[in-house]
Amino acid sequence: MGKSQKKKSSRRHNPMRVPDSHLPKGLASASSSSSKTEAILPIIQKMSSTEAGERKWACVAVSNLIYNDPSTRRLLQGKNIVGELITRLSDSEDEVVVEAAGALRNLCIDGGYDICAEMYNKNILAPLQTFIPKISTTLSQFLESSKNAPENAQAIVYDFADNVVTILWCLSETSNKALNAVNQLALVPFLMSFLAARQKIPLPTVVSAAQCLYVLTDDNRPVIEDVRSNSSYLSCLHEVAKAHGISQDPKGKTPAAEERTMTLSLLACGILRNVSPIPPPSTISLVDLDKEVVLPTLLPVISSTSLHETSDAVQRLAQKQQPSTADKPSIKGNPGSDHKTPETIELERIEARLRAVQLALEILTGVCATLPDPDLSADEEATEEDDEAEDDDEGGMDDADDSMAVEDPAPVPNGTTDADKPAPSILPSILVPLLALIQPTPLSFPPLGAPSPHAPTTSALSAIHVAAFECLNNAFLALAARPSDVVAKDVDAGKKVWDEVWRALSAAGTQGGPGQDRRMQVWDVAVGVLWAAGIIWPGKLTLDEEHVKVLMQLCDSRADDTVRVKCIGTLESLARAPDAIDANRIISNYLLSLLPASSQPSPIGTEPMLQACSSLIDIYSDEECPYDVNFRSGNYVQRLTEAVEGVRRAVRGIDRKKEGGRELRRRGEEVRDNLVAFIKYRRGLKF
Template sequence: MGKSQKKRQMRRHNPVRVPDSHLPKGLEAASSSSSRKEAILPILQKMESVDPAERKWACVAVSNLIQNDPSTRRLLQGKNAVGALINRLSDSEEEVVVEAAGSLRNLCIDGGFDICAEMYNKNILTPLKSFIPKISTTLSEYLENPKTAPENAQKLVYEFADNVITILWCLSETSNKAMNAINQISLVPFLMSFLASRERLPISTVTSAAQCLYVLTDENPPAIEEVRSNAPYSACVLSIVQSREGLPQANGKNKEVADNRGLALQVLCCGILRNVSPIPPPSVAATVDVDRDIVMPTLEPVLSLISLVEASQHAQEHIAKEDAIPALEKLSLKHTPKSDHKTPSGLELERLEHKLRTVQLALEILTGVCATLPEPDFDVQDADGEATDADGDEAHEDEDMDDEPEVDMAPDNEAAVKQQSGSNATIFQTLVAPLLTLIQPTPLSFPPLNGPSPHPPTTSALSAIHVSALECLNNIFLSFRGAKIDAPRADPDSGRRIWDSVWQALGAVGTDIDNPGQERRRATWEIGVGVLWGVAEAHVKVLMQLCDAATDEGVKVKCIGTLECLAQHPGSVDANRVCTYFSQRVPEPLLQAVSALIDIYSDETLPYDTNFRQGRFLDALVGSVEGVRKAVRGIDRKKERELRVRGEEVRDNLVAFIEYRRSLGV
């Protein structure tokens, strides 16, 4: 099981916020499941009206109708609402353009990749590109002379900028083709202007700019290089984090501060700094250790920002009060609501979701921190004594190094190992406990097996947190193994708590993972099994010690049987080294040990087979044959008939296995 690496398609801030995978495919199915299908045609007709008030009303109506309603969203998509809204971005009336951008933004956030891909294919970038210089010019004018425009006009521009930036951020995560096209726009200076002027701009717009920059600098060399090569850019991002304003304290105080976007902005800036590291001089950011001095101190407290159980309870209370979508009759032309209209309970649900997304974002960044810790590095030999790496490839040294004098590096290496050990031990102490809390499902974490969630955005955020927390745990335990740190073994109680917590979480998730709409349950299991494997490896030595200390033969057999299961994991050459222990146990307890060795090394093509050759297991098995025969003959046929039959089977299998391995010539 490898580390959970950063992948753009897995890193959506709102990963399909309102999923529709539980719905049957096809336009007819969407029509039959939508309660608002009769409203679709009038809306689309009004979007082409000669009356600008009707066009504005239609854009607003789309935004209201799709709210938490995947079937209506799919139906609108099938009727080309996306294309109609893109056309309205070129409308002659400014307010129509603003409302169209707002509806397209909501479609991006709620609908995910499919809708974003459709927007890209329908050439949404052409009008968006034309907006960038206009927004920049207006922004500069307002910042230089705030009194040049009334407050409501400024608010309109800032909201419009927020919508445009959010659409660009979502498109950036759609495909490499879309990312390459957006790279041609040169967005970095535009986005940085919002961060640089953050004290005079709405925090929501600044946060959207940071989110877009975070995505653009994710393994995207053009944007990374642009930030790196402009020292003021990285210095600005660093200053936002170092301000420490709005961060929750380690003791749990100031949690309510996450109601605004200040904390999310700082978390995003941590991610941006990681994306562009290492940062070269002369930037002041080049003088800090980003992970140690910036990321870890900022993000660790965020993991305890909110109780998921309490969040689920509060969400259920507000869901019970919420009439999320206004009736279409209320959307009169005389009283046109804004596209961001929310009821009080709707606003509370939105604030709650924002807190959850901030935690998820912190987990996403921390997963990257743990993924960059040293990978396992094995120095093993093949059957011919040649040095090989973990994949079995021969290690070749530069011939020019043959005459180099030998240098004793032991003291430096020892210090480095000790420093790395301390670092990993700190991660174990500070991260594992809150992560184990965050993997525990709540009643709203996954949709019911027979239908959609009562509030898809909350469910999406909660399940994303569970998956991200498990990914972080997975990387932590793999990093322990690579750095030869056995934290769970040093504290057996903690190891047991980890094991129990993960199993408790997976048990609550359930095994109905293949039904439509249950993709997050499946993802939770896939990552959770990897975590269990990492924890299990930490128990290998404990099992061997137990086997040595036990006097009961049944206990010994169970220990070796458990070790056999662990040793057969094809992705872990290191854990397979436990088989050296098996060869030393022959002939006590005989049958289980011999049977385990035969089963484990029956396929010579597996990566860990190099341990069989290096450990000279074949010689050990040849030397054990006579002992096995004597032990089998010593089993009473009358008193222990089943054991005698099994012993004879193991004996015959052993002889056949030895002949097979000899015939391979390896």
């Protein structure tokens, strides 16, 4: 089976809010597809005006024009709007600085990696780091004597703090270089001050601080140690995590207050998991975080949302939505009061709810991915170098004790383990909602060659499907790694999962092209669930010839070796259905076609080729199976013999110095030896 999901993943927790991959590249295409081309030049001109009011207007206009509009965002980016706005962060007028920060924040959220990378390369951190002590001082003054400060002045400072923190959060997810630079700012006391004063500070600002800290504690040791070593921080996070469902907005409920409160609790759960295991003497070290805090917070969130009902509601709202006055920036415009319609406000509330579900799934995936391995002490805190060495020392794809996502998908006390005393599985409680969340809706993926009716919803829905599949992937990898007679006998459950995954994939479709990246990502993760299910219930799942064809086509069309390996592993499980003689012949001939011949190398990568070889050995390891007739009549022994030298050459060609090369080399040597032994064994059989 495949490796666990313990390695660093992409840092982007929130993918691009308004995807633009469906748009052609280049400024000319952006200009032709944007309806606001004529508004761009006045904005650029006024950005450097001698009048502060015009500079402020230009910053506000950027925020308004890019709202859910990737074409205009691209067009502005091509006109160096990022550089212009960074310059305005050093403006002599505070109001201009505030609006520039707001525009940059919106560009980060809507634009994703590319714009964040551009901001980092243009040294946005230089002005940002000067704001942090100023914000801290002002907030301290407000908290000590809020009556002395006008309410509008407080609102401006809170909004400004929100914008600065959000930019720092997005930069932290851009690259390790940017993350290391943000680490140098020592942000933990600054961010924790917002959570500590959460009863007095507007909820959106507190949530942004929590989101930034969640990202910074993701596999980032300096920040993890800063949080882990401060008992007051841990206690505060524990309180926030357990306060789900309690509104903490000091100004009263806003339309999205419930969603923000939910998100804040989820983020606190995520931060606590990121910094675990928590060492004594902190009292939190005695708490079973997953059982007592994390799962009670996550499960209601992933169970409470019907994606199909949400999709229907969004479609109705999008049809009723009228062009906002925000599309026509006024010199009096203000990002905080841009005259949003009721439909727009409700769409934003729904989007916030969907992002909360996505976050819950992300944390739940971590619950499955980071439980201790059976041969490791749970309180052993290995360094990154130790982890890499551990990876090199592990066996191949079929090792039963491979470092799986989880060895038992059950909550384990924080900092403790008892391998001989299995805890109740969390799988039954999460399976039903996860199978519901993988099913696509009419808005889950953009139409071919066109944008979605509401791009933020489409982005959130597709991210939820991927995250739900990742949870299932980790859960079933766990079951496959640690076989259980009880699970193996529950074939009906296996068929249910198998059928629901295929139903979801059928609805997702295989359309490629611009804007369809997330559709393919769903397939990449889902095929891992199919492979794991095939290992748990080999030869017992519903065999559909169309599924066989689709898996072969997917294997042929994808360049990613990992996806190909999953496809081949899934085909192996289908080929082992005792009575499926025709399907077995089709699959085995396909797998044989992936092996090297006497003078020809394999048509696919080395790792998928090794998996195909291993799969053929496993399929025909029992000559008593009804489908073994295919092996004999097809003279597979000779075909495997012709592949031996090519397998040897491929194994010798594996570069041990490349990432994963050492492990792949070991895996290849094992498969090579097994192939030689298998051929010898089959030749020795008398029929």
